[in-house]
Amino acid sequence: MNIAAESKRTRDSNSLLQVEHLKKYFPVRAGLLRRVVSQVRAVDGISLQIAAGKTVGLVGESGCGKSTLGRAILQLQKPTAGKVFLAGQEITGMSHAELKEYRRDMQIIFQDPYASLSPRRTVAQIIREPLDVHRIGSPSERRRRVSELLEVVGLRPQILNRYPHEFSGGQRQRIGIARALAPQPKFIVADEPVSALDVSVQSQVLNLIAELKRDLGIAFLFISHDLAVIQHVSDTVAVMYLGRLVEEASAEDIYRFPKHPYTEALLSAIPVPDPKRKSSRIILGGDVPSPTHPPSGCPFHPRCPAAMGICSDVPPPRTDQGGPGRPHYVSCHLYNGIES
Amino acid sequence: MNGGGENITVGGRSLWQSAGERLRRNKAATFSLWLLILFVVLVVAGPWLAQHDYTQTNLSLGSTAPSLAGGHWFGTDALGRDVLARTLAGGRISLLVGLVATLVSLLIGVFWGAVAGYCGGRVDALMMRFVDLLYAMPFMFFVILLMVVFGRNILLIFAAIGAMNWLDMARIVRGQTISLRHREFILAATLMGAGTLTIIARHVIPNLLGVVVVYVTLTIPQVMLVESFLSYLGLGVQEPLTSTGALVNQGALEMETAPWLLVFPALFLAGTLFCFNFIGDGLRDALDPKSDEDGR
Numbered sequence: 118m119n120i121a122a123e124s125k126r127t128r129d130s131n132s133l134l135q136v137e138h139l140k141k142y143f144p145v146r147a148g149l150l151r152r153v154v155s156q157v158r159a160v161d162g163i164s165l166q167i168a169a170g171k172t173v174g175l176v177g178e179s180g181c182g183k184s185t186l187g188r189a190i191l192q193l194q195k196p197t198a199g200k201v202f203l204a205g206q207e208i209t210g211m212s213h214a215e216l217k218e219y220r221r222d223m224q225i226i227f228q229d230p231y232a233s234l235s236p237r238r239t240v241a242q243i244i245r246e247p248l249d250v251h252r253i254g255s256p257s258e259r260r261r262r263v264s265e266l267l268e269v270v271g272l273r274p275q276i277l278n279r280y281p282h283e284f285s286g287g288q289r290q291r292i293g294i295a296r297a298l299a300p301q302p303k304f305i306v307a308d309e310p311v312s313a314l315d316v317s318v319q320s321q322v323l324n325l326i327a328e329l330k331r332d333l334g335i336a337f338l339f340i341s342h343d344l345a346v347i348q349h350v351s352d353t354v355a356v357m358y359l360g361r362l363v364e365e366a367s368a369e370d371i372y373r374f375p376k377h378p379y380t381e382a383l384l385s386a387i388p389v390p391d392p393k394r395k396s397s398r399i400i401l402g403g404d405v406p407s408p409t410h411p412p413s414g415c416p417f418h419p420r421c422p423a424a425m426g427i428c429s430d431v432p433p434p435r436t437d438q439g440g441p442g443r444p445h446y447v448s449c450h451l452y453n454g455i456e457s
Numbered sequence: 458m459n460g461g462g463e464n465i466t467v468g469g470r471s472l473w474q475s476a477g478e479r480l481r482r483n484k485a486a487t488f489s490l491w492l493l494i495l496f497v498v499l500v501v502a503g504p505w506l507a508q509h510d511y512t513q514t515n516l517s518l519g520s521t522a523p524s525l526a527g528g529h530w531f532g533t534d535a536l537g538r539d540v541l542a543r544t545l546a547g548g549r550i551s552l553l554v555g556l557v558a559t560l561v562s563l564l565i566g567v568f569w570g571a572v573a574g575y576c577g578g579r580v581d582a583l584m585m586r587f588v589d590l591l592y593a594m595p596f597m598f599f600v601i602l603l604m605v606v607f608g609r610n611i612l613l614i615f616a617a618i619g620a621m622n623w624l625d626m627a628r629i630v631r632g633q634t635i636s637l638r639h640r641e642f643i644l645a646a647t648l649m650g651a652g653t654l655t656i657i658a659r660h661v662i663p664n665l666l667g668v669v670v671v672y673v674t675l676t677i678p679q680v681m682l683v684e685s686f687l688s689y690l691g692l693g694v695q696e697p698l699t700s701t702g703a704l705v706n707q708g709a710l711e712m713e714t715a716p717w718l719l720v721f722p723a724l725f726l727a728g729t730l731f732c733f734n735f736i737g738d739g740l741r742d743a744l745d746p747k748s749d750e751d752g753r
Contacts, residue, residue: 216650224648
């Protein structure tokens with residue numbers, strides 16, 4: 118590889134993870150010859166940055182492409198286009214062997230703690246697998262590390278030789294978290310890590326994740342459809358609609374000063390435990406449009422309460438509506454042309 | 458037959474251990490298991506147990522009825538050979554064919570199916586079309602051709618039956634693998650950077666062993682039947698060596714004059730087949746996680 122090509126594949130940036138115009142389309146095949154008749158645009162040109170030790174909360178309705186974005190970033194699904202840089206190094210387009218070295222630095226916590234642990238392996242085998250694959254440490258060091266990790270996630274070390282089916286959902290999720298932590302990653306995608314758990318267990322697992330973030334300095338992409346959960350853990354919140362980001366700002370600004378009509382609608386759906394406060398819930402009409410045939414112009418315009426003529430024709434550009442030092446990105450014609 | 462059952466750990470109960478416990482509670486399966494073990498011991502220890510060699514002819518004692526006093530407990534055939542010794546010798550060959558051919562089909566089938574299912578796409582299409590191609594080959598024609606070209610040979614029977622049986626195994630394993638492939642624990646292993654073969658060996662195969670074990674216990678009797686059928690047609694083992702199928706064949710010819718020639722080998726064959734089927738059924742129930750709930 119020559120120097121020019123090398124420099125093209127790296128980025129100088131202070132962010133740990135940098136996503137540039139990432140796209141993931143799934144071909145829809147039909148007919149006898151299995152020809153591609155259309156594309157499902159699950160992720161449609163997303164750019165995102167995550168600084169070391171920070172958490173970006175990704176929120177959106179079911180089917181808007183949140184999980185696909187997470188998996189495309191981790192190269193579990195090969196992106197259709199766009200680039201992903203991890204610590205300045207491009208990881209898109211790498212071969213399986215090249216990627217292996219970078220796999221240590223990025224891990225995932227899955228939504229379903231019942232599907233994410235192999236039923237035939239013991240807890241110890243599950244947690245030490247990343248160490249085995251990457252040949253980290255001697256066998257006795259690996260054993261010690263597994264016990265350490267169990268302690269970190271709040272499980273007793275006596276359970277080492279037990280099997281996943283002997284645990285509750287919350288405990289299994291802790292085992293999954295311990296496995297993700299084993300290779301000491303810099304970045305973890307948490308793909309709806311609490312939505313399969315009981316509410317009482319949810320807060321325990323969320324607190325655990327918050328602790329990990331604080332103590333270990335791991336950056337998270339925290340995916341959820343629950344704004345309350347996102348608010349609890351995130352530094353920055355990105356709102357996704359139909360494969361695109363519509364708004365991105367600090368957690369505080371998103372909740373206090375939402376700008377995009379979609380974000381406003383989402384926020385109005387959070388129940389407030391105050392009977393005196395009159396709820397002014399914005400009800401969105403219709404369903405999320407099919408990502409196979411996204412609407413022209415702004416993808417949100419058929420459901421938008423503030424839609425204008427231009428919305429159905431021209432896709433809105435991404436503009437910064439925040440103050441100095443507090444970027445607040447919005448993609449909406451309402452804010453187009455207005456300088457903050 | 459419950460391969461992998463000795464997954465002993467301190468503290469945890471693996472799925473195999475729970476399944477073993479459920480199997481022990483199934484009386485028919487447990488009884489079958491012990492009976493089968495008895496059969497295997499008898500068959501292996503046959504040459505020392507029987508007072509007569511199975512090849513030894515004694516024309517003066519042709520076709521004697523079973524009697525304890527005469528020393529021929531199961532009687533003798535037309536050439537005066539001891540039916541007990543011959544049943545045990547035949548049983549040994551039948552069980553051996555069943556086990557070896559099943560083992561061959563197990564090794565090839567599991568590997569083939571797991572790789573095809575896991576890799577998917579073009580690899581899968583190519584590997585499975587090859588299986589379809591072999592399926593289309595007429596089995597009997599294939600066996601007869603082998604016998605004509607290479608002569609009658611016990612090894613050829615192993616090879617021929619194994620070569621046809623792995624096709625079913627490959628299809629079953631492939632189907633299971635496809636349903637496993639997108640499970641999240643496989644994704645997690647991919648994300649760790651584990652290679653394809655590691656994932657297949659460590660995550661895919663252990664998780665489909667349950668289905669495979671059940672299928673194996675049902676394949677062994679099937680293979681034994683095929684061998685009996687081949688022997689019945691005269692394509693099986695060569696005299697003086699014998700198999701259960703060959704014995705039943707000869708017994709059927711003299712059914713009216715010397716029924717003991719048919720009864721004993723047939724009982725042995727039917728008994729073994731029953732045992733394997735009961736064990737297979739028991740294993741299927743024991744390994745099915747749903748049977749946990751209905752409180753069996």
